[in-house]
Amino acid sequence: MEVASASAEPGRTWNSPHWTADDIGPDFAPMLDAMRVFHHRLAGARLPDDLTEEMRGIFERLGERLLEHQVPEERQIAGRIDIPGRGQLLVPNYELDAVEPDFLAGRLTYGRHFLGRNGAVYGGAIPLLFDSVLGRLANGPGRPASRTAYLHVDYRSITPIETELRFTAEVARQEGRKRFIRGTLSHGGTLCADVDALFLVLRPHQR
Numbered sequence: 001m002e003v004a005s006a007s008a009e010p011g012r013t014w015n016s017p018h019w020t021a022d023d024i025g026p027d028f029a030p031m032l033d034a035m036r037v038f039h040h041r042l043a044g045a046r047l048p049d050d051l052t053e054e055m056r057g058i059f060e061r062l063g064e065r066l067l068e069h070q071v072p073e074e075r076q077i078a079g080r081i082d083i084p085g086r087g088q089l090l091v092p093n094y095e096l097d098a099v100e101p102d103f104l105a106g107r108l109t110y111g112r113h114f115l116g117r118n119g120a121v122y123g124g125a126i127p128l129l130f131d132s133v134l135g136r137l138a139n140g141p142g143r144p145a146s147r148t149a150y151l152h153v154d155y156r157s158i159t160p161i162e163t164e165l166r167f168t169a170e171v172a173r174q175e176g177r178k179r180f181i182r183g184t185l186s187h188g189g190t191l192c193a194d195v196d197a198l199f200l201v202l203r204p205h206q207r
Ligand SMILES: CCCCCCCC/C=C\CCCCCCCC(=O)SCCNC(=O)CCNC(=O)[C@H](O)C(C)(C)COP(=O)(O)OP(=O)(O)OC[C@H]1O[C@@H](n2cnc3c(N)ncnc32)[C@H](O)[C@@H]1OP(=O)(O)O
Pocket: 015, 016, 017, 081, 082, 083, 084, 085, 086, 131, 132, 133, 135, 136, 137, 139, 146, 147, 148, 149, 150, 178, 198, 200, 202, 203, 206
């Protein structure tokens, strides 16, 4: 697949999406969705040996086929495409309900893939979400590229899997290169976690 709108022109932020849905063909996003469903079902499954063996063979063959399609980072699709999840599988998919210059709000459901124990989301999956959502706000339109300097996350109550959650992110203040951003994750009226983060605008030599 050749990607027509590839762009490495100077001035683009480091995490700009480089590709559009038209660049990747009709099956790429649904293929990733199928993989996400697969992750959740695999995490929740107890498999018979014959199925495990069959799956190992399928994965080995597919992995082999992917080898010949490896590309340099700037040409990869994962994380660089303007589709839900940005085309990568690390961060749980979320939907945005409000997008303002200094505020974002949205919803997500952590599936079984993200289970820690006893119905609770794995703790580390929460800063992962916050880094993505707050990073998106910190690097929003018209803002020069910034990187996470810290994410201070407080876990206020259990975050349930397979339950719709709501999140918010807002720019608290900007001081020179420092963007202080706050966020929350909640379930109904219950606050699950909140975060205070610092993003630092990169200097010209930084990447
Ligand atoms: C479906 C549609 C899709 C559309 C898509 C649209 C766009 C979407 C966009 C996005 C989505 C996803 C976005 C994800 C985003 C993820 C971002 C990351 O995770 S980045 C990886 C993790 N972070 C690092 O690896 C940084 C590593 N650290 C560094 O590189 C440096 O430390 C850096 C750049 C952060 C700072 O280094 P210095 O040398 O530039 O800055 P110094 O001079 O040390 O500090 C400047 C000031 O900041 C304070 N400072 C620095 N670090 C601090 C800290 N940890 N805590 C407190 N203060 C700190 C210092 O004390 C100093 O303050 P004084 O000016 O003196 O007042």
